[in-house]
Amino acid sequence: MEAFDLRDDLTGNSASGAANTIQFIAFSIGEQTYGVEITTVREIRAWNGATPLPNTRPFVRGVINMRGTIVPIFDLRARFGDGQTAATKNHVVVVMSVGEKWVGILVDAVSDILTVSREDIHPVPEGHSVDTELLNGIVTHESRMVGLIDLHQVVSGARLDG
């Protein structure tokens, strides 16, 4: 839900006064940094394997037990089309809430918490449809580009027939 609000803001509705800054958790996949809004993050934990789910797309790494709830894990690298992550104990799962559901994304490392002013969020340049589909916007942090993930899009289309 937060992700949608964010997008609304991007289309020019940024006059929300006090809440004019947003905080993001920044994490890396290879050389690239991405961010998700901090309010959606529920837990960050080390990768400890997952039970694979049959008949799902390769970016669905399987399910884990998070305090009694079964949470699916999405491999963000695979989602971006760079092949499955060779996951080790040093890899990190960021568990977030997307709407009513809890999902985890597998990333290489969590790096930072960014505080960004809403005006500083740039739209994703038109070009490749994958980029505009999976990203909400782009911010610059310490002269590096940080892509803001659209969680709803990342977790959709997980089933093979979907």
Place this chain on the structure above:
Amino acid sequence: MSDLDDFKATYFDECSELLNDLEEQFSAIEDGERGADRLNAVFRAIHSIKGGAGAFGFSGLVGFAHAFETLLDYVRDGRVDLTDEVVALCIRANDIVADFVAAAREGTPLDPDHGAEEKARFDALCRGEDDDMSGEPMEEFDIEFVPVMVNLGQDEPEPELATDTFDAIPFEPADGHWEIHFAPHSALYARANDPLLLFRELAVLGEISVKAVPGFVPPLADFEPFGVYCTWEITLNAKGINEGMIREVFEFVEGDCDITIAQCGPTAVLDEAGAPVVASHITDLDENDFDADMVAEAAKPAEPEAEVLSFSELAETIKPTAAARAAVAAQPEKVIQPLAESGGGEEGGHRPAGVQSIRVDLDKVDRVVNMVGELVITQSMLTQQLDDNLRARYQELVRGLEVLAQTTRGLQDAVMAIRAQPVKSVFSRMPRLVRELAGKTNKKIRLEMIGENTEIDKTIIEQLSDPLTHMIRNSADHGVETPEKRAAAGKSEHGTITLSAEQAGGNILIIVEDDGAGINRERVLDVARERGVVAPEQQLTEEQIDQLIFAPGFSTASAVSDISGRGVGMDVVLSNIKKIGGSVHVRSRTGLGTRMTLRLPLTLAVLDVMLVKVANNPYVIPLSSIVETMQCSRADFGRVPSGARVLQVRGEYVQVVDLAARFEMQSEADEKNRFVVLCEAEGSVKVALIVDEIIGQQQVVIKSLEENFERIEGIAGGTILGDGNVALIVDVQGLKTAAIHKNAA
């Protein structure tokens, strides 16, 4: 409005409980237990249903329940004898009340004459015994309310008049004249009780006169908008009532009001004429003209031309009222019994003290069940961490863990017990069903119920109603013979259907048994052959033939009745029971009867499974669907033109599903070392699953995959194993359907 809907939902919940209770009481009464306790319980239940119905305006229900209640009251007083005919009438009336409740819940109108016949009987019975009572209003408790203007002229302290009025009453105690002083606390209004409803109830007992008495009204600064500044004086003229009956009217507001009841004498209504307080002459009054707010309204200067008084002046004006009231209360001639001390009252004595149960949302209980499940897993994980070395070093820790293990197990049992309910809630619907079936088929059938208090998980109970209904129908329609046939066979004309429940190990057995003719195997087999359920040359054992009645689309009834015989029903029983992890078994002896046994798991929250491995990943298969397991090296495989394998088991060819291939995973196990798990899907269709390894049996807690993900074909859900890893539950039925689908494509 949603608040009202909530109240309605609660009311209907209570109604169904009360109706179940009534059914139970009546079956005891029918069996000859005719003690006062039973009657009182029945009376209370009907009264509660009526009370709620009145509040929600279900007039049909109120009318019928009222007539019913009146009869019960007469029976209780001994004015009407509790003959078998009356019992039968009451049982029928019980069903009609249930119909009214159902109609009110569904919002579907009932036939306006519904229950009219029974109601007429009630009236006739009551009149027959006591002609004086014919004048008693059975139906007309619409009381007209005429508000009287408040005259707050300072020169006229009206309480004096009120006192006069009371003084005017002759005090020789005699039957029929009652003084009731009713002082509601604010809690009474806060609980949405309306004094009008109470007065109407009273009006049912006899002629009443109600007078509102404004109490202390404080200065405006201290005025509480929701405070109660008014009490009520009620005079009741009625024949043949006792104090208990009056108290019963106030039963629901007990504790939220001060009430004194005094019997005075035979005189009629108070002299109203000179009482300019908030007086109301209640004879025929209309609901719309009256509600609790009017009291507040009336307490203010109502006439525009009247002198406007400050609240303190107002208080001054009406202060003497209280004094007058105190004087009234102190009248030594009156027999005044404060309600709190009347524990020995007719109704009061049977009421349980304090709150005995609470209503909790099932979701909340489920959350606790889930968390306890986690606790159990965590606890077993901790225990597994302890090796001998650690055990030797940290004895205190080990002891602590043992206690923890015990406590967790206790906690698990306790939580499961919260969800458990006696099967009574389903069983109690059956006597009515049997009565109706007996009526329709002109048979004489008695229903015996055993072990109604056996407890079983609530979710299972909910799923049990349909199958049981079908089974009882089947027994009544096909099992029990007509009285003539029974007589000819030398049996008692009364057929008996026994419905019993018992716990056997980790299962609940529910048995429906009749003493009828038994299954006509010849006919069953003929019909089965005719419908292609059984191949012409196939030979079946007696037991297998009996089991055929559960086959889909199978029915031996020569005529399709509206009771059973459409060929749906028994297969519904089988599929419903399978769905909740149970099994059905039927055993029949020709001429002696049929016994159908349902074997059910104690709870749905825990599933008995077989843990297997497929490509090194854990999967579990519900034990209830497994027929047998065997090693692949010993299995007899064949190939069909599509290249798919089939398995031959005892002359039957069964579709084979290799789970690793089906789930698109690479199995590293040697084919010879793999295992076949023969499973039975819906409709007795078998499917052979190939797995890499069989680990063993265990109980697991079912978790939803859809909660955070989505449905996956062939997977029924997930579960968390003792090591904290997730295992997936194989959906045998889903795999079977998907496989057929794939082959067809």
